[in-house]
Amino acid sequence: MVNPLKISLAPYIKGGLRKSLEPIAKGYLNLAGFKQVGLRYDDLIQEENDQMQKVLGRLSPREEYDRVWRLRRAINQSIQHKDLPAEQWSEEDSSQQRYLTDRIVQVTNEYTERELLDNPEFKIEPKHH
Amino acid sequence: MQRSLVLNSTNNFKTAFKPSLASSINLVFNAGTRFEDTQGVANVLKNFAFRDTQNRSSLRQVREAEAAGGVLYSSLTRDNLTLSADFIPGHEDLFLSLLADVVKSTKFAPHEYKEVVKPAIDSEVNAAQRNPLIQAIDAAHTIAFRRGLGNSLFSASEQPVDLQDVKKFASKVYSADNVAFLTTGQSDFSSNLSSYFNDLTATGQVSSQPSKYFGGEQRYSLSHDGHSHPSAFIAWGSTSPSPAHNVLAELLGGQSNIKWSRGLSPLSAIEEGNVNALNFDYSDANLFGFTVESSTDLNVKTASQKAVAALKAVAQNGVESAQLQPAIAKSKFNYTLYADSAQGWKQLNGEGLINNNLKSLDQVLGEFDGVSTTSIQQAAAHLLDNKVTLVTVGGRDAPYADELHL
CATH class of the missing domain: 3.30.830.10 (Metalloenzyme, LuxS/M16 peptidase-like)
Known part of the structure; x- marks a missing residue:
């Protein structure tokens, strides 16, 4: 089963290690260049699978429009080999950068649950009278 | 009825029990289409039964019912909305907790409304419109009694129902004094009801305008x-x-x-x-x-x-x-x-x-x-x-x- 979020060690890195690694991570994200063309981190997630299609279907009309607009603007900037002016770069706010993550987790959980319940091992004990 | 019917009022719940070979739990609510405040809301609520709740996903409810040998269904009339579970005796607690989940903690998730509930409603409307007599009888009620009792049983797609209205209607009608618990089975298990439903809030019995005939x-x-x-x-x-x-x-x-x-x-x-x-x-x-x-x-x-x-x-x-x-x-x-x-x-x-x-x-x-x-x-x-x-x-x-x- 595909997990659109891929494997990540990030949740397991905590405390001092996290603190020391964070500047490196931020630097990497800036070097990656997607912010400079106005894209958010979650816009980069591969969408050619059932789970992501389902996630995208759950966006509100506004969110859906904005996403398509960001993608088109980014493609346009890429063709021109130009970055957007700095005030149009995508926001630092992580909840906006990861605007799909919660919904991806929700959908993956649904898929995992279906897989589990299609091969059930749970037991319902009947009460004897 | 008569000798076979045992009426209780444990915990102020209205309950009735009938001995039978197969067990069933039925929650009858005064929540038919005549009590609607917005058009079509009762039908949407009926189709939101047995969807995702805080404790069980929709899929889990179905799989649990299947594993225990039972069926879950909801039905709607002009007067009542009924949530039912029919099952083989021995699984009373499972189905009671499942029905309690549905009544107390259905999530009314927007994506579920769009992905599952609306298509179910649409196919219901389509099936009804294919049958001229169903169409005629439904319309006749509307002409005869106008609003209230005349409300259509179906939720027409021309009048989309807002999810907030469904939630509001649910919190109004899923109330402790607006429900009758009807159970059948080999032994009366009405006494188990209170442990699952005692925290159901009592917001008062819903009422509707007395009917008037127009034609x-x-x-x-x-x-x-x-x-x-x-x-x-x-x-x-x-x-x-x-x-x-x-x-x-x-x-x-x-x-x-x-x-x-x-x-x-x-x-x-x-x-x-x-x-x-x-x-x-x-x-x-x-x-x-x-x-x-x-x-x-x-x-x-x-x-x-x-x-x-x-x-x-x-x-x-x-x-x-x-x-x-x-x-x-x-x-x-x-x-x-x-x-x-x-x-x-x-x-x-x-x-x-x-x-x-x-x-x-x-x-x-x-x-x-x-x-x-x-x-x-x-x-x-x-x-x-x-x-x-x-x-x-x-x-x-x-x-x-x-x-x-x-």
């Missing part, structure tokens, strides 16, 4: 899919339902007890079409009418005229007691059969318990026996005093109300 006319064109016939529903309403109306339906349109025979009733003698008499009983009103179905519009018109003539004959000339007795007997039999069926038992007791007007079987059968030749003639005359409700599904030759020779 009127509506014409639909028949969709030419080749499966449906021109049809008509001719009805008269009353806000004082009486057993005479049921007997009248039996007298005029009683079905034959013999296979392949059309029977001897006045309506079955109409050769132009298939005419049946129906009486829809509700808590504070009833709608008595004829369904007419035939191959052409003109036949529908002739058959409708003859059906109306049959009712007028009763109103003007009365009936012989020799005709009345079999009709009373048949009404009593039909009622008893209905009260004995799982569906009928739920419906009659649920409504009776919530509204505190539960009647015993003997009481109802006694009322049927009380119908006399004079009371049935009066009932027919009273119906005809009112403006007729006519819904036709057909072409331009389908009858207008003034062509029925009323």
